[in-house]
Each structure stands twice: as C-alpha cells, then as structure tokens.
Amino acid sequence: MRARSTLLLLLPGLAFLLVGFLLPAVAMLFAPPGVTFAQVIERMGAMLTDPYDLGIVWRTVRIGLVVTAVCVLLGFPIASLLARSRSRWAGVLLALAIFPLLLSNVVRTFGWLVVLGSNGVIGQLLTGLGLVEKAPQLLYTELAIVLGLVQLFLPLAVITCYSAVAQVDPGLEEAARGLGASRTRTFWSILVPLSLPGVVVAATLVFAGSVTAYTTPYLLGGSSQRMLSTQLFSYASVTVDWAAASATAVVMTVLVFLVSGISALVGRKGAVS
Amino acid sequence: MSGTRLRHPVAAALAVAGYVIMIVPIGFVVATAFTAGSTLRFPPEGLSLTWFGEAVAYSPFMEAVVSSLELAALATALALVLGVPVTLAVHRGRIPGRGLLEGLFLSPLVVPELVVGLALYQQLMIGLHLDNFTTLLLGHTALLLPYAVRVTGASLALADPALEEAARGLGASPVRAFFTVTLPMLRPGLVSAGLLGFVTSFNNVPLSLLLQTRDFRTLPVTMLDYVQQSYDPMVAAASTLVLAATVVVAVVAERTVGFAKIFGGINR
Numbered sequence: 309m310r311a312r313s314t315l316l317l318l319l320p321g322l323a324f325l326l327v328g329f330l331l332p333a334v335a336m337l338f339a340p341p342g343v344t345f346a347q348v349i350e351r352m353g354a355m356l357t358d359p360y361d362l363g364i365v366w367r368t369v370r371i372g373l374v375v376t377a378v379c380v381l382l383g384f385p386i387a388s389l390l391a392r393s394r395s396r397w398a399g400v401l402l403a404l405a406i407f408p409l410l411l412s413n414v415v416r417t418f419g420w421l422v423v424l425g426s427n428g429v430i431g432q433l434l435t436g437l438g439l440v441e442k443a444p445q446l447l448y449t450e451l452a453i454v455l456g457l458v459q460l461f462l463p464l465a466v467i468t469c470y471s472a473v474a475q476v477d478p479g480l481e482e483a484a485r486g487l488g489a490s491r492t493r494t495f496w497s498i499l500v501p502l503s504l505p506g507v508v509v510a511a512t513l514v515f516a517g518s519v520t521a522y523t524t525p526y527l528l529g530g531s532s533q534r535m536l537s538t539q540l541f542s543y544a545s546v547t548v549d550w551a552a553a554s555a556t557a558v559v560m561t562v563l564v565f566l567v568s569g570i571s572a573l574v575g576r577k578g579a580v581s
Numbered sequence: 582m583s584g585t586r587l588r589h590p591v592a593a594a595l596a597v598a599g600y601v602i603m604i605v606p607i608g609f610v611v612a613t614a615f616t617a618g619s620t621l622r623f624p625p626e627g628l629s630l631t632w633f634g635e636a637v638a639y640s641p642f643m644e645a646v647v648s649s650l651e652l653a654a655l656a657t658a659l660a661l662v663l664g665v666p667v668t669l670a671v672h673r674g675r676i677p678g679r680g681l682l683e684g685l686f687l688s689p690l691v692v693p694e695l696v697v698g699l700a701l702y703q704q705l706m707i708g709l710h711l712d713n714f715t716t717l718l719l720g721h722t723a724l725l726l727p728y729a730v731r732v733t734g735a736s737l738a739l740a741d742p743a744l745e746e747a748a749r750g751l752g753a754s755p756v757r758a759f760f761t762v763t764l765p766m767l768r769p770g771l772v773s774a775g776l777l778g779f780v781t782s783f784n785n786v787p788l789s790l791l792l793q794t795r796d797f798r799t800l801p802v803t804m805l806d807y808v809q810q811s812y813d814p815m816v817a818a819a820s821t822l823v824l825a826a827t828v829v830v831a832v833v834a835e836r837t838v839g840f841a842k843i844f845g846g847i848n849r
Contacts, residue, residue, distance in 0.1 A: 311674075311675070311676065313674075313755070314670045314674030314675070314676050315670075316666075317666035317667065317669055317670040317674070318666070318667055318670045318682070320663050320666065321663040321664060321666060321667040321686065321726060321730075322667075324659075324663055324719070324722055324723060324726065325685070325686060325688075325689070325723055325726060327719060328701070328719035328720055328722055328723030329688070329689050329692075329697060329720070329723035329724075330688075331704070332697075332700035332701050332703070332704035332705055333692060333696070333697060333700045335700070335703075335704045335708075336696075336699060336700035336703050336704060340703060341703060341707060341708065381595060382595050382596070382598055382599035382602070383599065385592040385593075385595040385596045385599070386595075386596045386599050386600070388592075389592065389593075389596050401600075402840075403831075403835065403840050404600070404603075404604065405600070405603065406840050407827075407828075407831055407840075408603055408604075408607070410780050410827050410830060410831050410834070411607070411784075411823075411824060411827045412783075412784040412801055412804075412820075412823055412827070413784060413786060413801070414784075414786065414801045414804050414805055414808075414820070415607070415610065415804075415820040415823050415824060416606065416607060418610055418804075418808065418816060418817070418820050419605075419606025419607050419608075419609050419610045420606050421621060421808070422606070422609040422610060422612075422613050422621055422623060422817070423605075423606050423609055423623075425621055427620060427621065427622040427623070428621070428622075428623055429609060429623045432622075432623055432624070455602065458602055459602050459603055459606060462599055462602060462603050463603060466599070491589065492589065495589075516693075520693035520694070520695060520696075520787070521787075522695055522786055522787045522790060523786050523787075523801075523805065526805065526809075527805070527808060527809075537693075537695050537787070540695055540696075540699065541695070541790065541791070544699050544702065544703075544791055545791060550703065553699055553703075554699075557693075557695075557696040557699055557700075560693050560695070560696060561692055561693060561696055564691070564692075564693060565691070568691065
C-alpha cells in the first residue's frame with residue numbers, strides 16, 4: 309500500500325479522534341472558559357491540601373482498592389473453576405458471568421436500591437426475623453458503593469482471569485500433581501504464578517473502572533459519600549466551577565494513568581522473570 | 582466434575598458469593614417490577630402489570646429510547662466506517678510508528694469517560710455552541726473507535742494478505758479487492774465490534790451525562806434522573822424491559838459470533 313493511500317485511509321478517523329476527543333480534552337485542561345491554566349493548577353493544589361477534597365480523593369482510592377481486591381478474590385476462583393471444568397454447565401456459567409457486561413449499569417445498580425433500601429430485602433428480612441427493631445442504614449454508605457461496584461466489575465475480572473487461566477498449559481498442573489504436590493499446592497505454585505500477568509490486567513481494569521464510575525456512587529452513595537466522579541459532576545453542572553471541575557478531572561485521570569503505568573511495569577517484570 | 586481442581590470448599594464458596602453479587606440484585610429488580618403497590622418494597626404487595634403500562638406510557642422514557650437507539654446506531658456505523666480504514670492502514674500500510682498510531686486510536690479507552698464528557702461539554706457545547714446531538718455523536722463515535730479498530734484488527738490479523746495480493750495480481754483494483762476479498766474476511770470482527778459498540782453506546786452514562794438537553798436525552802440518563810426524583814416501581818418495570826431487550830441481544834450475539842469471543846477481543 310502506498311504512503312498516500314495509507315494516509316487517506318487514516319485521515320477521516322484521525323479527524324474524528326481529534327475533534328471528538330483529543331483537542332477538547334487538552335483544551336479543557338489548559339483553557340476552561342474564563343479560567344487560566346495557572347488557576348487550574350492552583351485549584352488542584354488547594355484540592356490536595358483541603359481536608360474535605362482530600363477526603364474525597366482518599367475515599368475514591370480506598371473504594372477502588374477494596375473493590376479491586378474483592379473482584380480478584382471472587383473472580384479468580386470463578387475463572388479457574390470455569391476454565392478447568394469439563395462440565396457442560398461451565399459454558400452456561402461463563403455466559404451468565406459475561407451477560408451482565410451487556411446490561412445497562414443503571415439497571416444493575418438499581419437492583420441494590422431494592423436490596424439495600426429502607427423497605428428493601430435485607431431490611432425487611434432483619435426486622436421480620438426480629439433481629440433488629442429498625443432496619444439499619446445500608447444505602448448511602450461506602451459498603452453500598454463497594455457492593456454496587458463489585459457487581460459492576462466482577463464480570464470484567466472473571467473474563468480477564470479466564471483468558472489468563474485458559475492460557476496456562478494444564479499439563480504443567482498434571483505434572484505437579486503427578487510429582488506428588490497437593491491440589492492446594494499446585495494451585496498456589498503453578499496456576500497462580502503463571503496466570504498472574506492476566507490477574508494484574510484484571511486488577512488494573514477493575515481499579516480504573518471503580519475510581520471513574522459515576523452511576524454507582526450517584527445512586528448508592530448519595531451526597532454524603534461523594535467520590536471524585538460525583539464531585540466532578542457537581543462542579544461542572546451544579547456550581548459551574550470550571551477550575552475545580554478541570555482540577556478534579558486531572559486528579560482522576562492522573563490516578564488512572566498512575567495505576568495503569570505501575571501495572572504495566574509489574575506486568576513486564578513478571579513476563580521477564 | 583472430577584476433573585476440576587477447584588473443588589476446594591473455600592474456592593467454591595467464593596465463586597458462589599461472586600455469582601450471588603452479580604446476578605441476584607437483577608432478579609430483585611424484575612420481582613419488584615410486577616408489584617401492585619406503589620413503593621419499592623420487598624416482598625412486593627400483590628402482582629400486577631400496572632407499572633409496565635406506566636413505563637411504556639411515560640413519554641420521557643419512550644422519547645429517550647428512540648434517542649438512544651438513534652445515537653447508538655449512528656455512532657456505531659460511523660465508528661465502523663472510520664475505523665475499518667484505520668485498521669487497514671495500521672495492518673497493511675507501510676508506515677512508521679505503527680504501534681504509536683494504534684495506541685492513539687485506542688486512547689479514548691484510557692481517559693475516564695466522565696472527563697471526556699466534561700471536555701466535550703465545555704469545549705464543544707459551550708465553547709463552540711455545537712448542539713448536543715452533534716456533540717454526543719462526536720463523543721460516542723470517538724469512544725467506539727477503539728472497539729472498531731481493535732476488534733476488526735484482530736480479524737484482519739487472521740486474514741492472509743496473500744489472498745488480497747492474488748486478487749490484485751489477477752487484475753482487481755484495490756477497491757474491488759477490498760470489497761470482494763478483505764471485507765468478507767473481516768465479517769466476524771465487524772459483527773463483534775458492531776454489537777459491542779452499539780451496546781456500549783446505548784448503555785453509556787458517564788460520557789453522555791453532561792451532554793443532555795431537554796430536546797435530546799438518552800435513556801440511561803433519563804432513568805437515572807427519574808430514580809433520583811421519585812422512588813416508585815416504574816423504573817423497575819423500565820429496567821425489566823431493558824433487561825429483556827438485552828437478553829435478546831445476548832442471544833443474537835451468542836448465535837452469531839459467540840459471547841466469549843466478543844468480549845475476549847477488547848481487553849488484551
């Protein structure tokens with residue numbers, strides 16, 4: 309293919325990418341309406357020293373870490389079970405784990421309102437059994453956000469871990485078993501280390517998704533449990549504070565980039581050793 | 582299941598807990614949708630289809646369904662029309678910095694969607710006075726470009742370039758060789774990318790959130806607003822209808838390309 313035709317093929321896509329993504333993103337950072345870049349930086353500095361704003365950053369990171377840990381803890385067993393099963397149900401279970409990825413986040417998160425709400429499943433169950441007099445406040449807590457986000461990102465963890473486990477040669481595990489290693493030992497010293505790069509990818513995707521998700525903290529966290537995303541929306545849409553909105557956007561983006569960068573380094577190191 | 586290694590009770594318990602968290606809340610949505618009462622209460626007070634009728638008759642929802650379908654269809658088509666040539670250039674062209682170029686087209690996946698939404702709202706809608714449909718279409722297309730480039734790229738990588746060269750050697754023009762040889766080989770990738778793109782656009786909240794106006798609103802954002810204002814089972818009914826439609830899409834996806842393949846392609 310000649311250079312000129314290659315360029316012609318690239319040009320329309322490139323133009324859309326520039327107008328629909330790259331240029332606005334850069335412009336938002338350097339020149340929000342009526343605000344200078346210096347003011348954005350200044351606002352960012354204020355954010356990282358103000359206890360309220362810092363609390364939101366910390367809550368976002370904390371929730372992200374907890375959700376990531378839970379998703380790996382639940383997702384890896386599911387993935388290894390399905391990848392190594394010879395049962396015909398494995399296909400059905402895999403489809404059941406992937407299906408939620410197609411379903412709207414609003415619908416999935418809405419389910420937790422029914423489960424955790426004051427007249428919800430858990431509250432009714434606890435009061436009905438006479439365990440408590442008044443249903444505990446479950447909605448608008450960090451726990452609610454964590455549950456919602458785990459539901460949202462567990463399918464992603466499962467399919468990413470699934471492809472990692474599927475790539476490990478079952479012969480290695482059979483060899484370990486044949487040499488006398490227990491099931492548990494084979495799992496920890498063969499399967500886990502060999503699928504670790506995939507697990508790191510899964511963890512990164514879940515973390516990046518959790519710290520940037522909007523629907524879940526909005527519906528399940530309310531205004532008392534703000535995360536960076538809900539705070540960003542409030543700056544951009546309610547108070548129309550462009551400097552603060554841009555500063556929040558930068559903090560959120562840097563957080564995602566930082567974690568992706570670290571995980572890429574870890575992944576490369578893992579591949580070498 | 583004697584062949585499986587993970588019969589360990591701890592592993593099995595974790596797996597069951599995972600499925601409960603993924604699936605059970607969705608079941609409760611469906612259950613509350615059929616209530617005869619007027620609150621989101623469980624167990625539901627009586628059985629009726631009232632709220633389905635209400636949801637279908639509620640014009641903001643129905644208008645939003647049409648808007649979301651329109652946006653998703655256009656953005657998906659546009660992303661494929663723009664993305665396939667990019668895939669061809671990246672895989673078949675002799676250009677320097679191929680990896681960098683592919684990375685550039687995948688970059689919308691890396692930046693948080695809410696941040697992109699803020700940028701488009703601020704720069705295009707407020708700065709350049711673009712109307713919100715155009716802005717949404719630009720944003721959704723840019724968001725779907727990575728899917729189009731990567732998923733069709735995976736198909737193209739499997740296609741043998743010698744076939745195209747043979748067609749060219751037999752006298753076909755580059756355009757004819759593309760439409761008669763390359764494009765048919767890309768079909769599984771096109772179907773996957775199309776399905777994935779359509780669903781992604783239709784369900785999107787973070788990117789669309791700031792780009793709403795009274796004239797053109799998408800369904801997920803309309804539902805989100807409704808939940809925040811009134812706490813009645815109508816959204817449960819609307820959610821159940823969305824769920825039913827999604828099941829249909831899933832069955833079509835499974836029959837045409839296979840579920841696992843569609844999602845396996847995007848996060849390598």
